[in-house]
Amino acid sequence: MIAVLGLVVGVVVGLLVRPEVPAMVEPYLPIAVVAALDAVFGGLRAMLDGIFVDKVFVVSFLSNVVVAALIVFLGDKLGVGAQLSTGVVVVLGIRIFSNAAAIRRHVFRA
Amino acid sequence: MPMSNDTFNDGGERPDRPRADAPEELTxxxxxxxxxxxxxxxxxxxxxxxxxxxxxxxxxxxxxxxxxxxxLRGARQEDLVRILDEVDDRTQRLEDEKQRLDAQRTELENSSDQAEEARKQTVEKERQLGVLAGTVAAHGPGITLTVDDPGGAVRPDMLLDALQELRAAGAEAVEVNGVRVVANTYFSGDGGAVKVDGKKISAPYVFKVIGKPQDLEPALNIPGGVVQTLEKEQATVHVARADDIVVDALRPAERPDYARSSGQ
Incomplete structure (x- = not known):
């Protein structure tokens, strides 16, 4: 419950405060958000499976974000930033879908 | 790809982990x-x-x-370069179009100026021709020739002579007793009963003439000229210069029945 509240508060604060994102970080923000979403779906699935561990969640969340940003950064340096970030988004999207499917089986039993 | 979250995906295969909050099987x-x-x-x-x-x-x-x-905020560098190129191209195209339209506008303005100029010239020419044809009033420097004829001895040909003399001296617009004198004006009748263009006029005969006074007056006064001839017939002749003679007797503009402009 508090976790859901945290998400809602984050969205509201982001919309209201309009924080200025440093230009350095800006290109990596969308990919980092997608990576974090993947981590969150994985965590939700683990919770439904009854194997949720907060430490694992924290580590996976942070490492997902960092690795995704790192890949995009490397891609930009190598000149294939657009293609590589597309690839990252595709892979993360597949994982989000499979996690969502597992969650669906738990929640709707279908 | 970051795989750190796999713990969750294959977490079900870790039998050593006790299910903390679910001792009995929960869904x-x-x-x-x-x-x-x-x-x-x-x-x-x-x-x-x-x-x-x-x-x-x-x-x-x-x-x-x-x-x-x-x-553009989140766009990457190559996208920005591409967008910039597109905007540059577009600017170039619009600039070209602007130049083309400017040239067209200048052209149209010039042609409308020319049309205006031609119209002005036509109006001016119409006024000049109107003075000659007697369809518009005219004013300017000139003389007034007054011929008084108490004895009724002045014949139409004498008045015609006077008129020819005036024309030869450069008269541009002439009016006799309220009748505008034009190219086909004729004098008829007899002494004391002179008709101009069929309209009877009586003494004194007043010629209002627009032209160069310095030319007109001597032309009438030369020895053996109009003035002497008329005075021989006991007529009194008076020539007066004026800075502004008004010739305002008008003629209707008549379209010729047979003659047509040859377009030259």
Whole structure:
């Protein structure tokens, strides 16, 4: 419950405060958000499976974000930033879908 | 690809982990409901809330900056270069078009100026021809020739002579007793009963003449000229210069029945 509240508060604060994102970080923000979403779906699935561990969640969340940003950064340096970030988004999207499917089986039993 | 989250995906294969909050077999839905209600302040909940707060923040910022009117904010360098190139091309095209339209406008203005000039010249010419044809009034320097004829001895041919003399001296517009003199004006009748263009006029005969006074007056006064001839017939002749003679007797503009302009 508090976790859901945290998400809602984050969205509201982001919309209201309009924080200025440093230009350095800006290109990596969308990919980092997608990576974090993947981590969150994985965590939700683990919770439904009854194997949720907060430490694992924290580590996976942070490492997902960092690795995704790192890949995009490397891609930009190598000149294939657009293609590589597309690839990252595709892979993360597949994982989000499979996690969502597992969650669906738990929640709707279908 | 980051694979650190695999712990969750294959977590079910870790038999050593005790199921902490589910000693008896709970379904996923029950676990979800238990997690959501009642709210419990545990370390796990707080940490997850913190991370989700960060996620929500990033999500909101990203959505915001994407829906901002500046879609260029998050664009990468090569995209920006491409967009810049497109904008440059477009600017170039619009600049070309502007030049073309400017040239066209200048051309049209010139041609309309020329048309205006031609119209003005036509109006001017019409006025000049109108003075000759007697369809417009005229004024300017000239003389007044007054021939008084108490004895009725002045014949039409004498008046015609006077008129020819005036024309030869450069008279531009002439009026005799209210009758405009034009190219086909004729004098008829007899002494004392002179007709101009069929209209009877009586003495004194007053010629209002526009022309150069310095030419007109001597032309009448030369020895053996008009004035002497008329005075021989006991007529009194008076020539007066004036700076502004008004010739305002008019003729209707008549369209010739047979003669047609040859277009030259």
């Amino acid at each position: 996923g839905r029950q676990r979800l409901m238990a997690g959501i209600w009642p709210p419990r302040v545990t370390r796990a909940q707080l940490i997850v809330a913190l991370l989700l707060f960060v996620l929500g923040l990033g999500l909101a910022i990203q959505v915001r900056s994407n829906s901002d009117n500046s879609a």
